[in-house]
Amino acid sequence: MNCMWCDSDKAHEARNSVFWELPDGTRAIEIIDTPSIKCEECGMEYQEEQIINEIEDQLLLIDTKKLLKTIEYKKLMEIPRFLKQNYFRF
Numbered sequence: 001m002n003c004m005w006c007d008s009d010k011a012h013e014a015r016n017s018v019f020w021e022l023p024d025g026t027r028a029i030e031i032i033d034t035p036s037i038k039c040e041e042c043g044m045e046y047q048e049e050q051i052i053n054e055i056e057d058q059l060l061l062i063d064t065k066k067l068l069k070t071i072e073y074k075k076l077m078e079i080p081r082f083l084k085q086n087y088f089r090f
């Protein structure tokens with residue numbers, strides 16, 4: 001896999017913690033153990049777009065008021081979504 005920043009082939013899958021602002025902008029949470037890509041060449045560590053989209057979607061579809069300050073990525077994705085059927089009618 002190639003690094004999205006320097007195109008080196010020394011990028012590999014990793015896990016890291018990311019701070020994420022909630023969609024309503026009220027606060028940020030820390031998502032730990034998030035799938036990421038780490039590049040040994042330039043040192044960048046980043047989330048792939050697919051992961052970013054998954055987190056963004058999930059935060060829009062769950063009750064974020066119940067979220068603690070820190071959560072594991074896996075646990076975040078397991079939170080049941082609500083009002084899913086109405087989502088696209090906003």
Ligand SMILES: [Zn+2]
Binds near residue numbers: 004008039040
């Ligand atoms: Zn790189």
